[in-house]
Amino acid sequence: MDWTAEFDKQLAGELPDVTVACDEPMSRHTSFRIGGPARRMAFPKNGEQLVLLRAIGQRCGGRPLVIGNGTNLLSPDEGVDRLVIETSAAFQExxxxxxxxxxxxxxxxxxxxxxxxxxxxxxxxxxxxxxxxxxxxxxxxxxxxxxxxxxxxxxxxxxxxxxxxxxxxxxxxxxxxxxxxxxxxxxxxxxxxxxxxxxxxxxxxxxRENMRDLMARRKASQPLEWPSAGSTFKRPTGHFAGTLIDQCGLKGLQVGGAQVSEKHAGFLINRGGATCADVTALIEAVQARVFAQTGVRLEPEVRIIQG
Ligand SMILES: Cc1cc2nc3c(=O)[nH]c(=O)nc-3n(C[C@H](O)[C@H](O)[C@H](O)COP(=O)(O)OP(=O)(O)OC[C@H]3O[C@@H](n4cnc5c(N)ncnc54)[C@H](O)[C@@H]3O)c2cc1C
Known part of the structure; x- marks a missing residue:
């Protein structure tokens, strides 16, 4: 059932000042640059607005989802039929x-x-x-x-x-x-x-020196020039995911536009035009190969949004 008409009506009555976008591409709000449209995306400016937005979204069946910078998210290609509440644009004090x-x-x-x-x-x-x-x-x-x-x-x-x-x-x-x-x-x-x-x-x-030093280490070891969600997998006990993936010879493995980074095997990157389906298939391929060759099960760190 379409929840958006009732949501729009209640929002206009209770929170007319909040910025809301319709069919907003999630690819604009995720560091992977992947994801179809969110039916509604709202940008609260303070905690009171966020609380009310969440309540209205819930009441109307919009299954609210709160996100920050979208740097640990994989969002479905077909979009999300939900109210996405984006905090990073305006709620920053x-x-x-x-x-x-x-x-x-x-x-x-x-x-x-x-x-x-x-x-x-x-x-x-x-x-x-x-x-x-x-x-x-x-x-x-x-x-x-x-x-x-x-x-x-x-x-x-x-x-x-x-x-x-x-x-x-x-x-x-x-x-x-x-x-x-x-x-x-x-x-x-x-x-x-x-x-x-x-x-x-x-x-x-x-x-400040310490922060600069850590940033330099990041730039030297991570593929920051490509869209990604950082380390795709959690660190398995006693191992490093990137090292295991590298040892299995998977650097550069590609599904569609998604690729295991050549620079840091723990990062799956979007080489251009990658879809959520590409990344999901690559995650599964990496998991299967690493398990077959090492017996270690890799668990995604990236959060996969349910549409
Ligand atoms: C290049 C790169 C490098 C990275 N390096 C690191 C690293 O070194 N260490 C590390 O830990 N991570 C790293 N990450 C991953 C990511 O930045 C972190 O997980 C970060 O904490 C996610 O914050 P976010 O605001 O982007 O959250 P999002 O990706 O927007 O959301 C992540 C999860 O948090 C939930 N969430 C967001 N806001 C709220 C809220 N207000 N209340 C409740 N739940 C909320 C979301 O619903 C989702 O489940 C990296 C990512 C990239 C792209």
């Missing part, structure tokens, strides 16, 4: 926290801006996050991490919307962060509205 060395950021703030904000105040701890191209909401959901750092080390608390229970502030412990997992990955209906990070006072120049 970052402020100093209420306690010393704390910083609070809205869900859509980019991790790069957050790390930069902290660095300018001589606050360390987020250097690892500076080169991760996601948002605060996506970063908390995925417990994003790199170069020995992860959100779990610096997250103090997050304000989370639960559809049935309302808005609650949860401690880092209650958010249950572990490797590429959190309460949010188990509860896809829950939404991070904002998060507070407890950082450490340090030297701004050294923090």
């Amino acid at each position: 970052i402020t100093e926290g209420e306690t010393p060395a704390a910083v609070t950021a809205a869900a859509g703030a980019s991790l790069a801006r957050l790390a930069d904000f902290a660095c300018r105040r001589g606050l360390g701890g987020l250097e690892f996050a500076h080169g991760i191209p996601g948002t605060v909401g996506g970063g908390v959901c995925m417990n994003a991490g790199a170069y020995g750092g992860e959100m779990k080390q610096v997250l103090q608390s997050a304000v989370v919307l639960f559809p049935e229970e309302g808005v609650r502030t949860l401690s880092c412990d209650a958010l249950d962060l572990s490797y590429r997992h959190s309460l949010l990955t188990d509860r896809p209906d829950a939404v991070v509205l904002r998060a507070t990070f407890q950082l450490t006072v340090g030297d701004a120049t050294k923090i």
Whole structure:
């Protein structure tokens, strides 16, 4: 049943100021540059708008989906018959926290801006996050991490919307962060509205140098010139996915426009015109070959959106 007419009507009555796009290509909002149209995509400017949007979308049958920068997403070619709520365009405020060395950021703030904000105040701890191209909401959901750092080390608390229970502030412990997992990955209906990070006072120049060093390491080892969603697979216990894929001779393996990167075998890249079907088929081919040759099962880290 078409839910959009009722959604448009209720939105016009309750939230006339929110920007909403019709049939917005997901390829414009995912770093893979893949995905057909979302029936509706809304761009809230603050937490109140996000809460209301989610409620209206749910009520009308739009199965709301909240996304950040779309840097860990694979979206179906046929599009998504859902309300996509995109936080990164307008819900980005970052402020100093209420306690010393704390910083609070809205869900859509980019991790790069957050790390930069902290660095300018001589606050360390987020250097690892500076080169991760996601948002605060996506970063908390995925417990994003790199170069020995992860959100779990610096997250103090997050304000989370639960559809049935309302808005609650949860401690880092209650958010249950572990490797590429959190309460949010188990509860896809829950939404991070904002998060507070407890950082450490340090030297701004050294923090900046550390961020530049990590970015240089990224540029040297990752195929950042091609669209991708970063590491496609989770790190299997005791192994590195990229090393296993390389050892199986799969660098350069291609399905349609999707390819195992020659530079970093852990990245599947869009060489031009790749579809979701191409990437999915390549994921399956890599999984099958790696399992056959090493006995290790690779699990996707990238989140595959249900249309
Ligand atoms: C070039 C490149 C390099 C990368 N390097 C790294 C890396 O070093 N380390 C790493 O961990 N990841 C890395 N990634 C992956 C990605 O950037 C992270 O997973 C990031 O945390 C995703 O954030 P996002 O805002 O883009 O989330 P999205 O991709 O938009 O969403 C990811 C998931 O989070 C959910 N989500 C988003 N916002 C919210 C919210 N407000 N509330 C609840 N759920 C939400 C979505 O529904 C989805 O399930 C890389 C990606 C690319 C393209």
